[in-house]
Amino acid sequence: MIKLLNVTKVYPNGVRALQDITLTIEKGEFVFLVGPSGAGKSTLIKLLFREESPTYGHVLIAGKNIARLRKSQIPILRRNIGVVFQDFRLLEDRTAFENVSFAMEVLEHSKKEIQQRVHHVLNLVGLKDRIHCYPHQLSGGEQQRVAIARAIVNRPHILVADEPTGNLDPETSKEILKLLIDINRSGTTVIMATHEWSLVNRANNRVIALDKGKLVSDGEKVLFAHEG
Amino acid sequence: MPMKVKTIGYFFTQALKSILRNFWMSLASVATVAVSLIILGAFILLTANTNYIAQAVEQDVEIAVFLYVDTPENKVKALGDKLEDISGVDSVELIPKEEGLRQLSKQFGEEHDLVSALGGENPLPDYYIVKAEEPQQVSTIVKEIEKLPHVEKVNYGQGVVEKLFSITRWIRIGGIVVVAVLAACTVFLIAVTIRLTVYARRKEVNIMKSVGATNWFIRWPFLLEGIFLGFFGALIASTVLYFSYIIFLDKITAAMSFLPIQRDLSILKNVALVVLPSGPLIGFLGSFLSLQRYLKI
Numbered sequence: 001m002i003k004l005l006n007v008t009k010v011y012p013n014g015v016r017a018l019q020d021i022t023l024t025i026e027k028g029e030f031v032f033l034v035g036p037s038g039a040g041k042s043t044l045i046k047l048l049f050r051e052e053s054p055t056y057g058h059v060l061i062a063g064k065n066i067a068r069l070r071k072s073q074i075p076i077l078r079r080n081i082g083v084v085f086q087d088f089r090l091l092e093d094r095t096a097f098e099n100v101s102f103a104m105e106v107l108e109h110s111k112k113e114i115q116q117r118v119h120h121v122l123n124l125v126g127l128k129d130r131i132h133c134y135p136h137q138l139s140g141g142e143q144q145r146v147a148i149a150r151a152i153v154n155r156p157h158i159l160v161a162d163e164p165t166g167n168l169d170p171e172t173s174k175e176i177l178k179l180l181i182d183i184n185r186s187g188t189t190v191i192m193a194t195h196e197w198s199l200v201n202r203a204n205n206r207v208i209a210l211d212k213g214k215l216v217s218d219g220e221k222v223l224f225a226h227e228g
Numbered sequence: 229m230p231m232k233v234k235t236i237g238y239f240f241t242q243a244l245k246s247i248l249r250n251f252w253m254s255l256a257s258v259a260t261v262a263v264s265l266i267i268l269g270a271f272i273l274l275t276a277n278t279n280y281i282a283q284a285v286e287q288d289v290e291i292a293v294f295l296y297v298d299t300p301e302n303k304v305k306a307l308g309d310k311l312e313d314i315s316g317v318d319s320v321e322l323i324p325k326e327e328g329l330r331q332l333s334k335q336f337g338e339e340h341d342l343v344s345a346l347g348g349e350n351p352l353p354d355y356y357i358v359k360a361e362e363p364q365q366v367s368t369i370v371k372e373i374e375k376l377p378h379v380e381k382v383n384y385g386q387g388v389v390e391k392l393f394s395i396t397r398w399i400r401i402g403g404i405v406v407v408a409v410l411a412a413c414t415v416f417l418i419a420v421t422i423r424l425t426v427y428a429r430r431k432e433v434n435i436m437k438s439v440g441a442t443n444w445f446i447r448w449p450f451l452l453e454g455i456f457l458g459f460f461g462a463l464i465a466s467t468v469l470y471f472s473y474i475i476f477l478d479k480i481t482a483a484m485s486f487l488p489i490q491r492d493l494s495i496l497k498n499v500a501l502v503v504l505p506s507g508p509l510i511g512f513l514g515s516f517l518s519l520q521r522y523l524k525i
Contacts, residue, residue: 077440079439080440091431106446107440
């Protein structure tokens with residue numbers, strides 16, 4: 001489903017964020033992307049939804065080289081990839097419901113469909129009773145649930161989460177991880193970047209470790225122990 | 229993806245909301261558009277009027293054919309026939325020397341006894357007033373007349389007409405330059421306004437991008453905003469031009485009734501036909517430029 005072939009990313013300011021990364025992620029996998037800050041996790045995620053393009057190498061999604069996509073095809077790619085960020089990125093002047101429905105409105109879905117699906121996903125992330133709250137009335141964990149609901153409401157095949165628990169306490173982080181695992185069980189490929197090893201160790205999932213832009217390990221178990 | 233009615237409604241709401249959110253900046257843009265277009269309209273009216281005056285003057289061009297003072301009377305009559313034979317000549321009128329003297333003494337005023345001052349002699353020549361059928365034929369007719377015998381001098385108003393046309397040309401060139409500079413400033417100001425809007429809504433735009441909204445879906449509200457600003461400006465400019473011209477006509481008619489001015493108000497319709505579409509066009513251009521630069525999509 002996702003293939004990176006010898007991907008190197010050098011930013012215009014000369015920073016070498018990724019070096020010669022080759023990896024494959026199959027459909028339906030749950031993958032942790034770990035490494036200290038500056039390891040290249042965010043860059044790798046940005047390559048997946050074409051926020052950035054690789055300097056060398058290829059990124060293939062569903063067999064398509066996404067660097068070669070025409071500008072008009074990029075939105076189509078992005079509809080297939082849900083994104084969740086560390087800082088939630090919710091619109092402060094809109095309720096939980098409106099934040100999620102916004103993602104469907106801009107894709108011109110019908111009102112009826114929007115109503116149904118937004119209720120369904122907010123229910124799924126456990127915010128049934130909070131749908132008319134504004135972000136400032138919600139806790140950090142609840143805000144991230146809204147963001148996750150927004151990311152999955154258009155039924156993407158892939159969900160990428162860049163440090164989704166970075167702003168949350170350990171207990172809430174575990175709940176968010178559980179939610180992401182549930183989403184993965186329903187068939188969505190999930191890639192979660194994190195530097196919290198305690199979360200990674202809880203689940204027996206594939207772990208891709210990056211350090212200074214290089215792939216240092218890729219396997220079912222965490223091959224080396226880190227602190228923090 | 230077919231655009232839905234609901235979507236168009238969404239674009240309009242977003243654009244109008246944005247204009248209200250940046251109210252003062254929007255107002256400044258509308259005012260700049262209005263000022264530019266008022267000046268554009270004023271130049272159009274000015275050019276149209278100088279053209280009109282030039283044409284009116286040209287229509288009136290008379291050729292005065294002065295004969296030698298000592299031309300015998302029968303030769304004068306014969307010349308009159310020859311003048312009428314020239315192609316393009318509409319009418320020929322003889323002004324005998326006595327009539328010429330009467331006109332001259334009228335100009336000097338009753339208190340001057342011109343005739344006695346000249347010692348009872350009339351030094352004036354006879355002359356013919358020749359009118360052309362078409363103003364353009366005047367110079368060829370003049371050439372023909374100059375070949376005829378007993379003709380001392382031919383006067384005609386060609387120089388005045390040429391001067392008027394050259395004034396019109398300069399007004400037009402000046403107008404184009406001024407309007408072009410102003411239009412560029414206006415486009416720039418709208419670009420700045422739209423940039424503020426894009427900045428105010430950058431979070432929304434980023435979310436739209438990340439969930440896969442098409443570029444045109446993201447662009448339209450901003451483009452519409454620019455078009456609206458331009459349209460409001462054009463509307464103000466047209467209204468101001470309309471009423472100012474009517475007031476101006478009133479005043480000029482009272483002060484200088486001899487001046488041939490375009491009194492036909494259909495000229496205002498023509499001005500509106502230029503001004504009204506220019507506003508939205510300027511607005512569209514401004515926001516498009518801004519989006520290319522600040523909405524990296």
